[in-house]
Amino acid sequence: MEGFAGKVAVVTGAGSGIGQALAIELGRSGAAVAISDVDTEGLAVTEERLKAIGASVKADRLDVTEREAFQAYADAVVEHFGKVNQVYNNAGIAYVGDVEVMPFKDIERVMDVDFWGVVNGTKVFLPHLIASGDGHVINVSSLFGIFSVPGQSAYNSAKFAVRGFTEALRQEMIANGHPVKVTAVHPGGIKTAIMRNATAAEGVDKEGLTKTFDQRLTITTPEKAAREILTAVRKNKARVLVGPDAKILDILVRLTGSGYQRLFTTAVSRLVPNAH
Numbered sequence: 001m002e003g004f005a006g007k008v009a010v011v012t013g014a015g016s017g018i019g020q021a022l023a024i025e026l027g028r029s030g031a032a033v034a035i036s037d038v039d040t041e042g043l044a045v046t047e048e049r050l051k052a053i054g055a056s057v058k059a060d061r062l063d064v065t066e067r068e069a070f071q072a073y074a075d076a077v078v079e080h081f082g083k084v085n086q087v088y089n090n091a092g093i094a095y096v097g098d099v100e101v102m103p104f105k106d107i108e109r110v111m112d113v114d115f116w117g118v119v120n121g122t123k124v125f126l127p128h129l130i131a132s133g134d135g136h137v138i139n140v141s142s143l144f145g146i147f148s149v150p151g152q153s154a155y156n157s158a159k160f161a162v163r164g165f166t167e168a169l170r171q172e173m174i175a176n177g178h179p180v181k182v183t184a185v186h187p188g189g190i191k192t193a194i195m196r197n198a199t200a201a202e203g204v205d206k207e208g209l210t211k212t213f214d215q216r217l218t219i220t221t222p223e224k225a226a227r228e229i230l231t232a233v234r235k236n237k238a239r240v241l242v243g244p245d246a247k248i249l250d251i252l253v254r255l256t257g258s259g260y261q262r263l264f265t266t267a268v269s270r271l272v273p274n275a276h
C-alpha cells in the first residue's frame, strides 16, 4: 500500500483508542505526526511508541473545544513541520441518557466535543490544507451518525451533525476546485475505552452498560479500524464504514428506511437493557 512519506498528519484524541492507533499507523506509513489530547498520560504513551518506530512527532495537550487554543495550535504545527496535509478530527466522548432526564449541560458538552471539536479542527486547518496543495480532512462520525438508538440522542445529534458538515465540505472543496479531499468515518463497535470514559444521566447503569459494550458490542480492534480508515483515505473515499457491524447495519437501515426505528426500539431494549 502507498505510504505517507513526506506527509504531515494531525490527529486529535490521540492518547487512546482509534486516535492512538491512527497516529501509530500513520507514523509507520512514513508520515510526520502532530498528536494531541486532553489526556496527557495517554498522549505520552502514543508519543513514545511513535518515537520507538522512528517517526517524527510533535505532542501537545489540546482540548478540541477551546477554539482559540486550537487556532494557535494549528499555527504552531505549521510552523514546526512547514505544512499540514491531513487532519484527523477524532477526539470524542460518549454519553448515555434519555431526553426526558438528560440535563441541558450534558447535551451541550457532547455537542461541544463531538461536533464543535470537529468544526474547530476543520476550520483552523483548512487554509493550511488548501495551501499544502494536497490536503485531506478526515472527520470521525459514527455508525450512530447514520441511525439513531434510544439513550443516545446527544451523541446521535453530534454524529449526524458531523456527517452533514463533512459531506457538505467535500462537495464545496470539489466545487471550489480546492486540493482538499474529505472523508467521513463511521465506525461500528470498536474495542476502545470510549464507554469506560463515558458519562451517563442519573439512574443509568453505567457499569453494566460498559460491560455489555465491551463484551458484546465491540468486535473490531482499534488497529484494524485505523488500517480501514487509512485505506479509505488512500482511496479518497467520501465515506468509510468501519467494521462488519457498520457495513451490515448501514445496509439494514437503507433497506428499511425509517422502519429501522421500530426494529431497533425492541432490539436495543433487549440487548442493552441498562442504556435508558
Ligand SMILES: NC(=O)c1ccc[n+]([C@@H]2O[C@H](COP(=O)([O-])OP(=O)(O)OC[C@H]3O[C@@H](n4cnc5c(N)ncnc54)[C@H](O)[C@@H]3O)[C@@H](O)[C@H]2O)c1
Binding pocket: 012, 013, 014, 015, 016, 017, 018, 019, 036, 037, 038, 039, 042, 062, 063, 064, 065, 090, 091, 092, 093, 094, 113, 117, 140, 141, 142, 143, 144, 186, 187, 188, 189, 190, 191, 192, 193, 194, 195, 197, 218
Ligand atoms: N469505540 C467505538 O465503538 C466508536 C464507534 C463510533 C465512533 N467512535 C468515535 O471514535 C472517536 C475516537 O473514540 P475512541 O473509541 O477511540 O475512544 P477513546 O475514549 O478510547 O479515545 C478518545 C480520546 O479522545 C480524547 N478526548 C476526549 N475529549 C477531548 C477533548 N475535549 N479534547 C481533546 N481530546 C479529547 C480522550 O481523552 C481520548 O484519549 C470518537 O470520536 C468516537 O465518538 C468510536
